[in-house]
Every structure is written in C-alpha cells, then in structure tokens.
Amino acid sequence: MQFFGGSEISPSPPPPTVSGNNAHMLYVFNRNGVCLLYREWNRPLKTLNPQQDHKLMFGLLFSLKSLTAKMDPTSAEKGNLGVPQLPGQGCSFHSFRTNTYKLSFMESPSGIKIILVTHPRTGDLRESLKYIYNLYVEYVVKNPLYFPGAPIKCELFNSTLDQYVRGLG
Amino acid sequence: MAAIYSLYIINKSGGLIFCKDYGSAGKMDTNDSLRLASLWHSMHAISQQLSPVNGCAGIELLQADTFDLHCFQSLTGTKFFVVCEPGTLHMESLLKYIYELYTDYVLKNPFYEMEMPIRCELFDINLSQAVQKDRVALLGR
Numbered sequence: 101m102q103f104f105g106g107s108e109i110s111p112s113p114p115p116p117t118v119s120g121n122n123a124h125m126l127y128v129f130n131r132n133g134v135c136l137l138y139r140e141w142n143r144p145l146k147t148l149n150p151q152q153d154h155k156l157m158f159g160l161l162f163s164l165k166s167l168t169a170k171m172d173p174t175s176a177e178k179g180n181l182g183v184p185q186l187p188g189q190g191c192s193f194h195s196f197r198t199n200t201y202k203l204s205f206m207e208s209p210s211g212i213k214i215i216l217v218t219h220p221r222t223g224d225l226r227e228s229l230k231y232i233y234n235l236y237v238e239y240v241v242k243n244p245l246y247f248p249g250a251p252i253k254c255e256l257f258n259s260t261l262d263q264y265v266r267g268l269g
Numbered sequence: 270m271a272a273i274y275s276l277y278i279i280n281k282s283g284g285l286i287f288c289k290d291y292g293s294a295g296k297m298d299t300n301d302s303l304r305l306a307s308l309w310h311s312m313h314a315i316s317q318q319l320s321p322v323n324g325c326a327g328i329e330l331l332q333a334d335t336f337d338l339h340c341f342q343s344l345t346g347t348k349f350f351v352v353c354e355p356g357t358l359h360m361e362s363l364l365k366y367i368y369e370l371y372t373d374y375v376l377k378n379p380f381y382e383m384e385m386p387i388r389c390e391l392f393d394i395n396l397s398q399a400v401q402k403d404r405v406a407l408l409g410r
Contacts, residue, residue, distance in 0.1 A: 124321035143321040153319070160315045167308050168333040170301065173274035173293030173352055175335075181304050193333040198316055200325040217321060 122219035123265045124201060128236065130249055131187065131211025133158045137252040141265065161205060161213060168193045187211045194226055204229055212236070216265075228268055235260055273363075273400055274336060274352040277302070278371070280384040281346030283310030287387040291400060293352070313340065313348065343368055363405055370395050 128137040135154040148156065169190035170181045178190070187207050195204045197220050204216045206229035214229050214236070239257035240246050246254060278287035285306035290297075297305075313327040331338040337357060340350040341364035349364050349371075374392035375381050381389060399405075 140321075145321055145323050147318055156315060157319055160312060160319065163308060164312055164331070167305060167312065168331070168336075170297075171305060171338070171352060172333070172335050176295035178295060181301060181308070191334050191336075193331055196316070196328050196331040198320065198325050198328050200320045200322050203316075 122222060123268060124217040124219075126217070126232075126261070126265065127154065127157055127213075127215040128252065129154075129158055129161075129213040129215070131213075132249070133162075134249060135251070136212075136249075139258075139261070139265075157215065158213075161215065164196070165190075165192055195224075206230065206233065208233055218268075225268075232261065232264070235264065272354050273357070273405070274354070276349070276351050276367070276396075276400070277306055277309075278387065279306045279310055279348045279350075282384070283307040284384065286385065289396070309340075309350065310348065313342070339364060341365065341368065347371075357405075359405055363399065366399055367396065370399065 123141050124143055125138070125140040127135060130136055133155075135158070138150065138154065146153070165185070166182050169185060169192070170178055172178055172191035175191070187209055192207060193205060195202060197203075200220060202218050202220045202222050204218070204222075204225040206214045206226065208214075212233070214232055216225060216229060216232070218225065235257060236252075239260060240252050240254050241248075243254050243257075246252070252258075273291050274293045275288070275290045277285060280286050283306065285303045288302045288306070316328045317325045327342060328340055330340070332355065335355070336352050337355050337360070338350055338352050339360040340348055341361070342348045349367055351360055351364060353360060370392060371387075374395060375387050375389050378389050378391075381387070
C-alpha cells in the first residue's frame with residue numbers, strides 16, 4: 101500500500117525554528133535552469149510575470165555563486181570569475197538576508213536547486229531544505245510516472261511539502 | 270575574535286572606489302576586484318526586484334560556506350561591504366562606523382572628487398585602527 105515511502109522518510113523533519121507561517125515562496129530548479137516547481141504562500145508584491153521571475157531568480161543564484169566562488173578568502177586558487185562550475189565545486193552560499201526577506205538556498209550534487217524565501221528573522225534553514233530535498237527524492241524521483249526535467253505535478257509531494265512548510269514557521 | 274578578510278566601497282553606479290585586503294588567501298588583481306564590485310552592485314539591485322513584499326533595500330548579509338559578507342548602503346547609494354569569517358559579530362556597527370569615517374575624512378576632504386577612487390591618508394589611518402580586531406568588539410557597545 102505504501103508504495104512511495106509513505107511515512108518512512110528519513111531523516112525525521114527538523115524541528116521548526118520559529119512559530120507562525122512566515123514562508124513566502126519556494127522554487128525548485130534543475131541544473132539547466134528549468135523551474136520544476138514554484139509555490140507561493142504569501143506574496144503581495146509581484147513585479148514580473150512568472151516566467152521572467154523564475155529566470156531572474158535563477159540568474160541571481162547563478163551569479164551569486166560565481167561571486168562567492170571568486171571571493172572565497174580561504175582558497176588561493178579560484179580560477180576566473182564567471183567560469184561555470186559543477187555543483188559542489190568552489191565556494192557556494194547557503195542564505196542571504198535583506199530587510200524584507202531571507203532566501204535560503206541548497207544545491208544537490210545533481211544540480212537540483214531548492215530555494216525557500218521566508219521572513220528575514222527566520223533561523224538557519226539548511227536542515228529544512230535537506231528535508232525538502234528528501235521529500236523530493238521520495239515523492240518525485242521515485243515516482244515512476246515522473247519524467248526527469250518536467251515540471252513537478254505529484255500530488256503527494258505537493259501536499260506533504262505544503263504541510264511541512266506551513267508547519268515550518 | 271574572528272577576522273575580517275577585506276573591505277570594499279562602491280559608488281552609486283557600481284564602480285569600485287576603495288578596496289582593502291586584510292589577509293585573504295590568494296591575491297586578487299585589480300580587474301577582478303572591479304568585476305566583483307560591479308557584480309555585487311547588480312546582485313544587490315536584482316535582490317530588490319525579487320522581494321515578495323514592498324520596501325526591499327537589497328542584500329544586507331550573504332552567508333557563504335567560508336565567509337560572511339555584510340553590506341551597508343548609504344542613502345546616497347554608496348555601498349560598503351566587508352568580507353569576514355562566518356559568524357563574526359558587530360559588523361553592522363563597524364560598517365556604520367566606516368561610513369562615519371568616510372563622511373569625515375573623504376567627503377569633507379576638499380581635494381576629493383565625488384565617485385572617484387578614494388586616496389585619503391587620514392581615512393586609511395583611521396580605517397586601519399577601526400578594523401583592528403580588538404577595536405571591532407568595542408564598537409559593539
């Protein structure tokens with residue numbers, strides 16, 4: 101009956117860092133920059149149409165990653181600015197904060213990028229992003245009807261994700 | 270006490286006007302610093318576009334794997350940012366203090382041309398005092 105994992109997702113979800121729903125939106129990109137999933141919970145301000153918004157977000161992350169890789173003060177050999185790097189190569193970043201929001205970012209070794217935008221005073225969400233990645237693996241990658249690179253339309257994933265992010269804070 | 274790796278000041282159009290290194294591994298040449306500065310300027314602007322709510326003023330803190338980048342933007346659009354060890358405290362007050370030094374020793378210098386690279390001896394001296402590790406803690410008041 102429990103074909104796609106059901107309740108045995110490992111590891112167990114990390115405890116919420118704050119209380120009250122403060123997640124704004126979530127993006128999942130694959131390594132080619134295709135937006136696999138976009139969810140929004142609370143977004144009063146929209147300056148662009150969805151497609152351009154996704155492109156801008158991916159561009160921002162890509163450029164910030166090349167910036168951090170070049171700026172890394174702990175390694176001597178950094179290569180040139182803007183040279184494409186494989187996931188996990190070079191110095192990456194895990195979050196940035198502005199006065200109105202906080203963006204947490206995670207990249208898997210296969211180049212899946214998970215981006216969660218929350219209230220600026222949210223704590224460290226690295227564990228939560230790992231858990232969301234786990235959900236993705238359990239409910240999307242292991243779904244035999246899912247074709248890699250296609251937008252995610254798995255009901256089970258969407259509902260579990262929704263429930264988790266709402267509980268997150 | 271954690272260390273500060275470098276300090277950058279960029280003018281309102283994204284040009285690098287001041288850059289000081291306090292001991293990063295691997296020297297960066299001038300062209301790279303200029304490119305990084307203008308890249309940061311653009312990323313700062315894009316982050317405002319992507320805000321889910323009104324009134325976003327750009328990135329204040331970027332947490333990378335090996336460093337933190339704290340950025341302060343003045344009302345006139347000049348950006349100050351420090352690269353420091355992850356988890357370094359009192360960086361906001363240090364940046365505000367550096368801004369104070371900038372207004373006192375750079376803007377009030379009659380030989381300084383706006384938006385041009387900063388070459389002011391008094392600014393350099395006071396800055397190196399402020400950045401000394403034990404002084405940064407005092408700024409935390």
